[in-house]
Amino acid sequence: xxxxxxxxxxxxxxxxxxxxxxxxxxxxxxxxxxxxxxxxxxxxxxxxxxxxxxxxxxxxxxxxxxxxxxxxxxxxxxxxxxxxxxxxxxxxxxxxxxxxxxxxxxxxxxxxxxxxxxxxxxxxxxxxxxxxxxxxxxxxxxxxxxxxxxxxxxxxxxxxxxxxxxxxxxxxxxxxxxxxxxxxxxxxxxxxxxxxxxxxxxxxxxxxxxxxxxxxxxxxxxxxxxxxxxxxxxxxxxxxxxxxxxxxxxxxxxxxxxxxxxxxxxxxxxxxxxxxxxxxxxxxxxxxxxxxxxxxxxxxxxxxxxxxxxxxxxxxxxxxxxxxxxxxxxxxxxxxxxxxxxxxxxxxxxxxxxxxxxxxxxxxxxxxxxxxxxxxxxxxxxxxx
Numbered sequence: 001x002x003x004x005x006x007x008x009x010x011x012x013x014x015x016x017x018x019x020x021x022x023x024x025x026x027x028x029x030x031x032x033x034x035x036x037x038x039x040x041x042x043x044x045x046x047x048x049x050x051x052x053x054x055x056x057x058x059x060x061x062x063x064x065x066x067x068x069x070x071x072x073x074x075x076x077x078x079x080x081x082x083x084x085x086x087x088x089x090x091x092x093x094x095x096x097x098x099x100x101x102x103x104x105x106x107x108x109x110x111x112x113x114x115x116x117x118x119x120x121x122x123x124x125x126x127x128x129x130x131x132x133x134x135x136x137x138x139x140x141x142x143x144x145x146x147x148x149x150x151x152x153x154x155x156x157x158x159x160x161x162x163x164x165x166x167x168x169x170x171x172x173x174x175x176x177x178x179x180x181x182x183x184x185x186x187x188x189x190x191x192x193x194x195x196x197x198x199x200x201x202x203x204x205x206x207x208x209x210x211x212x213x214x215x216x217x218x219x220x221x222x223x224x225x226x227x228x229x230x231x232x233x234x235x236x237x238x239x240x241x242x243x244x245x246x247x248x249x250x251x252x253x254x255x256x257x258x259x260x261x262x263x264x265x266x267x268x269x270x271x272x273x274x275x276x277x278x279x280x281x282x283x284x285x286x287x288x289x290x291x292x293x294x295x296x297x298x299x300x301x302x303x304x305x306x307x308x309x310x311x312x313x314x315x316x317x318x319x320x321x322x323x324x325x326x327x328x329x330x331x332x333x334x335x336x337x338x339x340x341x342x343x344x345x346x347x348x349x350x351x352x353x354x355x356x357x358x359x360x361x362x363x364x365x366x367x368x369x370x371x372x373x374x375x376x377x378x379x380x381x382x383x384x385x
């Protein structure tokens with residue numbers, strides 16, 4: 001006979017897929033830090049990953065835990081040579097370790113922020129940052145089987161996803177194919193080897209363009225190819241694909257998968273190619289300015305700021321952010337292409353045509369939030385500014 005005192009009621013464990021692919025899991029990790037909110041991050045540690053890549057570990061000034069989803073990024077800013085500089089960096093640490101947050105940065109020739117971080121940021125230093133943002137996450141694209149494709153420092157969001165999966169003991173079916181110039185350029189090389197040894201369903205494949213200083217390199221030499229995928233990942237068409245790296249690499253990866261018959265709706269990529277967007281935007285604005293017929297047909301609207309009651313005008317060729325800055329209104333912003341979420345603002349009244357690139361979630365849109373950098377007015381507006 002079993003006594004009442006010896007009975008043990010075991011609560012059902014949340015399903016594996018639900019835990020990893022539910023945004024609520026990560027929201028409970030700590031106090032919410034939204035993409036429009038700026039915090040001071042204190043540098044805890046700095047260490048080298050390769051000869052030109054370093055990881056910077058931060059805690060919040062208040063010492064509070066940080067909630068984010070694996071694969072998201074933060075927008076950091078610093079004053080460099082007297083000028084404000086802002087960049088987006090993916091979080092490389094997993095949200096399962098919420099009291100610190102890491103970014104892993106490659107030194108880029110001529111890169112203002114990357115060189116400043118490498119040369120100047122030490123433990124105890126302070127960095128300003130807007131909260132986590134982005135939808136390049138497993139919560140946005142849940143799947144039983146995944147293929148991670150990365151090149152260079154594009155490994156960081158996929159590393160966050162992999163670390164979170166291993167920390168939670170999910171034993172997810174992941175094939176991680178990372179491309180590097182040489183073996184000595186492989187970021188997280190030792191850790192990925194250890195993680196693969198710990199999980200029977202995580203396979204890591206390193207592809208190097210050249211063997212460099214390791215003539216006994218046993219891995220694939222060359223670049224990512226359809227032949228390589230067919231040989232090493234024969235079931236790639238069954239997998240959700242997450243890709244991050246230089247624009248040329250991602251374009252090549254997308255083409256390889258297309259030729260291999262992979263479903264394009266199961267392909268997802270992360271990119272911060274802000275320069276290209278700025279060129280496109282400048283060309284569009286120049287074309288609009290030089291066309292007097294189009295100028296005569298423009299609709300003009302009034303934008304009112306609820307907190308100050310000030311107003312400015314906007315026409316339908318401008319983004320709300322561009323018109324606000326032209327009117328001298330201070331609005332936090334970074335990428336200007338609907339990726340980072342920094343300019344997220346509540347629309348109290350009116351309508352806009354918003355075409356974003358993942359910097360805002362549907363649930364935020366449903367609550368009235370809009371990204372000003374990629375929104376064009378279609379009526380008079382009232383903003384929560």
